[in-house]
Amino acid sequence: MGDVLRKFHVAAGSDIDIELVASAVQQVVGAVTDFHGADCLLYAKLGAALLRFLGVQAEAVAGSAAWRVGAGDGDVISHALEVAGQGFVPHNSMGLAAMFHAWIEGPGFLIDFSTCTLKAKAQALDNADGGRTNVEWAPNYLSIDPDNAPALLDRAMAVVQAAEGGVYFYRRHAQIERVAFAESGDTLIRTLLFAARSAYAAAKRGENIRIVGLVSDGEHQEMPKHGRFVPMASPGHGSAVE
Secondary structure, eight states: OHHHHHHHHHHHSSOOOHHHHHHHHHHHHHHHOSOTTSOHHHHHHHHHHHHHHTTOOOEEEEEEEEEEOSSSTTOEEEEOTTSTTOOOOTTOHHHHHHHOEEEEEETTEEEETTGGGHHHHHHHHHHHHOOOOOOOOOOSOEEEOGGGOHHHHHOHHHHHHOSSSOEEEEEEOHHHHHHHTSSOOHHHHHHHHHHHHHHHHHHHTTOOOOEEEEOTTSOEEEETTSOOEEOOOSTTOOOEEO
């Protein structure tokens, strides 16, 4: 992770605390969505937008991903075309959610701020298929230098065959990106970026604030630590920062 952080510093010309970036993104997303474990696009788009604001060249990308989260035979979470038994279903929104993942890439790095939701992903999959996934490995975020981890980024079946958690796979697919990014969502991201910028700046100052959002059923939910924020997530929702 150190090499990745040094690349951030060079790209941005300043000291960026990637852990605080991850925290800001996760707290905003956690406060505005009730689809935990299936909101990777929001993590990727907002994370890339915040990194760009901080001076880092970054973009949201999409494709296949898989993670071995434990040592058991079934302790694998896969959104990968390359794993046997899966395929891309572009016209089925539920199928699309299961068959792709989104993350962030830039010169010499790959960042995934959504790995904190691997337990939620596993629970959703277990609820759907009746299986049981033991999640022993779920990092708060993942930062990778692809040049130093080619085997981990190139072989989906290596994740399935691994003996323990902590093995992962990412590969971009242009076909998936055309569908996943068909709707820009730029207005929502601009709104959420204001909250994420505020959260990051406050954390850098050592302030302890929190974000609160409204989810689809009208209930409040929050991720502690950063600002009070009620986003414009859908018709009927308001937005404010206190």
